[in-house]
Amino acid sequence: MNDSRGIIRRPDMLATMGPPAAPQNGKSFRKRLRALWKHSIFNPYHLDRTLLIEGLAAEAGEMRGKLLDVGCGDRPYAYLFKNIDRYYGIEHPGAVMNVESALRVSFARLRGVVDAFADAKEIPFVDGTFDCCLCTEVLEHVPDPRIVLNEIRRVLKPGGKVLITVPFVGELHQVPYDYWRFTPYGLAELFNNSGFEVARIHSRGTFAIVAGTVCAHAIYRLGAREIRNDGSVSLHWWTAPFVFLGCAFVQLTARFINIFSKDSGFSMGYVLLATRKT
Numbered sequence: 001m002n003d004s005r006g007i008i009r010r011p012d013m014l015a016t017m018g019p020p021a022a023p024q025n026g027k028s029f030r031k032r033l034r035a036l037w038k039h040s041i042f043n044p045y046h047l048d049r050t051l052l053i054e055g056l057a058a059e060a061g062e063m064r065g066k067l068l069d070v071g072c073g074d075r076p077y078a079y080l081f082k083n084i085d086r087y088y089g090i091e092h093p094g095a096v097m098n099v100e101s102a103l104r105v106s107f108a109r110l111r112g113v114v115d116a117f118a119d120a121k122e123i124p125f126v127d128g129t130f131d132c133c134l135c136t137e138v139l140e141h142v143p144d145p146r147i148v149l150n151e152i153r154r155v156l157k158p159g160g161k162v163l164i165t166v167p168f169v170g171e172l173h174q175v176p177y178d179y180w181r182f183t184p185y186g187l188a189e190l191f192n193n194s195g196f197e198v199a200r201i202h203s204r205g206t207f208a209i210v211a212g213t214v215c216a217h218a219i220y221r222l223g224a225r226e227i228r229n230d231g232s233v234s235l236h237w238w239t240a241p242f243v244f245l246g247c248a249f250v251q252l253t254a255r256f257i258n259i260f261s262k263d264s265g266f267s268m269g270y271v272l273l274a275t276r277k278t
Contacts, residue, residue: 007129042244044216047251048268051204052165055271056080056136058202059163062273065131068155070120070148071138074113081134090124093117120148125155132161137269139166140180149194158278162196167269169210171217173232187272196274203267205258210266212254219246 037043060080067081072089081087091114118124120135120142133152139145152162166182182190184201191198205213221227223239235243 007125041248041251044213044220044247044251046247047205047209047213047216047254048170051209051268052136052271053077053080055165055202055204056163059200059271059273062161063132063134063163066129068123068125068130068133068152070123070133070135070152071141072114072134077134077136084132088115088125088130089113090116090118090120092119121151123151123155127154128157129155130160131157132163135162135164137165137167139164139182141174141177143179145180145190146194149191149196153195153276156276158276160276162274162276163272164274165204165269165271168204168267169214170268182270184270187270191272191274195277197277199273199275201273202271203264204269204271205264205267206261207263207266208254208257208261210268212250212257213268215250215254216247219243219250 038045039049040046043049056077057080061083063081064083064085066086067084067088069075069078069087069089072091075087075089078087116124120138121144133156135148135152139148142148156162166180166187168181168183170181172178184203187201188198220233220235220243223235223243224233225236226234228234
């Protein structure tokens with residue numbers, strides 16, 4: 001990770017944490033169970049997450065060379081990018097602290113993952129450092145997305161690619177730092193006016209997917225003991241089996257109906273690929 005020093009312009013922001021500590025067996029087992037649930041149809045976020053991954057995978061081949069992940073978290077999508085020479089990540093420390101208790105995310109968990117802790121409106125790397133940039137579900141959390149896009153443009157080489165995802169339908173999350181929802185036309189306007197040329201915009205799902213996801217979240221919240229800042233829910237132990245089965249049923253039904261649906265007037269969100277204008 002120390003190879004970031006040659007291209008970083010704010011050494012004070014460089015993450016100097018060592019490799020992650022080995023988890024205790026009990027915690028490791030709980031984390032494995034949580035990971036299994038997170039990727040399962042019993043999770044009300046399953047459809048949206050699946051479509052987000054499919055959208056990123058469809059464009060991942062366009063990303064080559066040196067990549068910067070703005071708002072990288074624990075790099076959940078890094079495995080999709082096979083043509084990358086070096087993967088750099090920055091994360092906002094405030095975002096980690098805001099959901100630390102809810103998501104069980106902590107600075108310790110991000111050891112060896114984050115290259116620099118920074119605000120996306122002041123990316124701590126020198127101009128023209130990166131060949132491509134990834135930014136997933138971040139722009140809705142910044143007060144002025146134009147400032148962030150200008151910074152991304154600055155650290156990209158001319159002709160560099162940027163791949164972003166944003167929500168269109170979704171619950172409040174990362175409260176109170178949830179500012180925007182985007183349409184494809186608003187996205188195109190935003191990027192074209194920020195020095196980018198939009199190549200493609202994909203919708204994440206159709207009306208059927210949105211209906212199934214909203215129903216799953218309604219079931220999820222009916223069984224809630226607590227609704228957290230990140231939008232997630234803590235369930236009563238006795239409601240959990242009914243909630244999980246209900247979420248699975250409505251999402252499987254939505255996935256089936258989606259086979260016959262072409263109505264993208266409602267979408268969970270969008271995936272955009274753009275190129276920095278020279």
